[in-house]
Amino acid sequence: MTLPASVTDELLAAITARVPSTAGGTHKLTEVYSGEVVVELPQSTPEDIEQAYAAARRAQMTWSQWPVRKRVKVFKRFFKLLVERNDTIADLIQVESGKARRMAVEETVDPMMIMNYYLPRVRKLLAPTKRSGPVPLVSTSTEIRQPKGVVGIIAPWNFPFATGISDAIPALLAGNGVVLKPDNKTALSPLYGVHLLYEAGLPEGLFQVVCGDGPVAGPPVIDNANYVMFTGSTQTGRFIGQRAGQNLIGACLELGGKNPMIVLPDANLDETVPGALDAVFRNTGQVCMHVERMYVHDSLYDAFRQRFVAAVEDLRLGAAYDFGPEMGSLISPDHKDRVAEHVADALAKGATLVTGGNARPDLGPAFFEPTVLEGVTKDMLAGCTETFGPVVALHRYHSVDEAVRLANDTDYGLSASVWGTDLTAAAKVGARIQSGNVSINEGFAAAYAAKGTPSGGVKQSGVGARHGDQGLLKYTDVQNLAVMKKQVMTSPRDPADFAKQRDGMLKAMTFQSKLGR
Structure with missing residues (x-):
């Protein structure tokens, strides 16, 4: 395919030049739609990463002394640049991830939503809080927020710009430096975001981007950091959490999910069916919080199934840099094969294929049809582990207690969705689900887009949270300044x-x- 006009050789050279690489070789970053090489992405050695941290620390010493209002001015200029260069950002996201245009545009908005929440609040959040000390009148104790130093961020490939840039914004506002390691497949959009931050006035060296395969680049990113922010698989999260613990540094980990959706007997199918379609197939199912298990009350099951399957079969798939396709590609042929393996395993063990289930090489090397299964059980890969693709399993239930039990029958606890017209009753059901995020009459976006409320997982879905006040304060250390007047x-x-x-x-x-x- 022809790349978008904004993705020029000059732009690619300018942004990839920021990656420190002395002897790390290159990675062939490809356009997902065609599989053609877009750029040779420099790779960072452990020594390069160590030097990147050293540069970030030098810049952070000055940045941390800037008044908060001066830091905020940089991000106000950055906000304007994001609006002005929105199309270019979306183009880069599509080139490297293969997602549909509408999803790429949605992703560009996330850092702006983050700034809308934090910029008016950051001065208050970081202001010293004075309290009475142990002896009234003659003693005080003041809570002072100090930046941790340099934060290491390891971002995933499914939302490279949103996680790579949005997670860095509160860390930078709090006075830290940042070293970001994006996935090799999706490094272009975060690199461009960093390019715009420097254009907005960020001190040179403060925000470093290093690239490399996880086993090579991951350990030095963790070992040189004062704090680690990671989004990705539970398996990798365990390794990062263990290594951070050995280094006695904090870590925030948003990990995998096997997210349930409960359709209550009083659900309005006119809203529930399109909502379910979005909850399952947004970003081609490559969302940590997307729905993979759907529990529908017996009284509605047949009607829901008929309407939902018809809507699934009506989805427009395609490879295009416009708003025509509703669903894009998976991230890579390897990931397409993993999704296909989950479907094949389920069918071999007795599940029923309702619709979909096939790769679409006619559209591109990593396309896979939206797929609906029935009869999925926990002995199947699609029944117990995260598929992370356009696949959902339908289940009947007879009582709300049964639905809650089935929803909670998982090691994960990232997101859940409950649908019903009685909002009070639906909220009570949601409160019984063991999940860090619960959306009522919405798939997951309502919870994630609420930037003022912390968002994280429970059980095997993570530790800590992004968003809300704690999403910024986690990047600070608390200093207790006690004063005795006498x-x-x-x-x-x-x-x-x-x-x-x-x-x-x-x-x-x-x-x-x-x-x-």
């Missing part, structure tokens, strides 16, 4: 004086506790 806490040597001091302190604490009622 020394009154030294213990008297005389026993009688010690007893008198003790009685006075106990009375003061008793008085304070009464005020707190």
Whole structure:
């Protein structure tokens, strides 16, 4: 295919030149739609990554001393650049990921939503908080937020721009430097985002991008960091969490999911069917929070199944840099083969293919049809592990208790969806699901797009959260600055004086506790 006009050799050379690479060779980054090589992406050695951290630390020492309002000005300029260069960003996302145009455009918006939340709040979040100390009137204790230093971010290939840039914004606002390792397959859009940040006035060296295969680049990214932010598989998350623990640094891990959707007996199918279609097939099913298990009440099952399958078969697939296709490609032929393996395994073990189930080489090397299965059980790959593709399993249930039990019958707990017209009843069902995110009458976007509320997983789906106040504060250390105006806490040597001091302190604490009622 012909690349979009904005993706020029000059642009590719400018953004890939930021990757430090002394002896790491290159990776052939391809256009997903055609499989043709777009650029030879430089690869970073462990020594390159160590030097990238050193450069980021030098820049961070100055950046951390900037007043918060001065940092905010950089991001206000960055916001304007994102609006102006939106089409170019979407073009790069499509080239490297193969997703449909509408999904690429949605991804470009995520960093702007992040800034809309944090920019008006960051000064208050980072302002010192003064409290009373242990001795009333003569002592105080102040909570001071200090940046951790340099944050290592390991971003996935499914939303390279959103995670690579959006996760970095609160870290930078908090006064940190950043070293980002994107996936080799999808490094162009985050590199361009960093390019725009520097154009907006970010100090040179503060935001580094290193590239390389996970086993080579991952360990030095973790070992040189003061904190790690990772989005990806549970298996890799365990390794990162273990290594971060050995280094005594914090880590936030958003991991895999096997996300359920419950359709209650009073659900409005006119809204539920298109909502389910979006929840399953958005981004070709390559979303950590997308629905892979669907539980429909027996009274609605047949009607829902008929309408849902018809909608699935009506989806427009295609490889195009316009808004025609509704669903794009999978990320790579290897991933297409993994999705096909899950489907084949389910069918071999007794599941029924309702629709789809085939690769589409006529459209591109990594296309796979939207697929609906029935009869999927936990002994099948598609029943117990994350498929991460355009595949969903339909299940009947007879009681709400049964639906909740089935929804919770998984090691994962990232996202869940409940549909019903009685919002109070639906919310009560949602509260019973063991999941970090629950959306009522929406697939998952309502939860993820609520940037003011923390978003994370439970069970094997992660540790920590992005978004909300803690999504920024996690990138800081707390310093407790205690001040005594007069020394009154030294213990008297005389026993009688010690007893008198003790009685006075106990009375003061008793008085304070009464005020707190």
